[in-house]
Amino acid sequence: MSNLVRFGICMNKDLLKNFDAFLRKKGFKNRSQAIAQCLRDCLSQQWEETSSKETTGTIILVYNHEKRELVDNLIDLQHEFVGSVVSTLHVHLDSHNCLEVIVVRGKAKDLKILANKLISVKGVKQGYFRVVTP
Template sequence: MTQLTRFGISMDTRLLEQFDALVARKGYVNRSEAIRDLIRNALVEDQWSRGDEEIVGTVTLVYDHHVRDLADKLTEHQHDHHDAIVSALHVHLDHDHCLEVVVVRGPAPRVKRLADELIGTKGVKHGKLVMTTTGRGIV
């Protein structure tokens, strides 16, 4: 069992009211759990910025599969970074559009470079990189 430490926080009443509304909207059982999540998020973002630890994430792409050679270019980028790709999911959204979700893992700079290459490929309508932690070192 982990050891808990209690501490106090002073803040403007209006800020606390806004925070309490956020806590309620997100379904937290109490402020403490919400604050723990905020702290974990800050630690994960710090982990990305240092670039010295392995991160995991997803690159989500939406594109028109009729664009000439686009699927081949995306596949080529993925093969160029095969050691950073864990898995890929391809979904047909409608007659023209596809969604591709690529699960990535590695040092943050390398993962960001791969995501930029995929998202920047001509014909990709929208793309987004979402990075998180492997969970090691985060309590």
């Protein structure tokens, strides 16, 4: 027996038009598949805000490496959470800007604290924290 459940959704025509363009662009075969993926993403991010369960995620940072003390501050914070940092990837975007991807594992609420500290370091231009749930 299938676990699938049918339900209806009402939405604005323009929103549906944009959603259909999104699913075509992303290669989804149908709306159901795209909606399920969007819901999983939304729920996993909401879950990470409050959970004390073990999880894995990524912290993505973009910054100008020439900003005084920025790199040292980022490294110091990662060392404060050394048990949570699994791996880092550093990419030179151009002669000034770098992309850093930090893979983290631990209690979701602790990872969120680390992410917030890293993202709020003066000189970080963009920062994102994403939880990966199985």
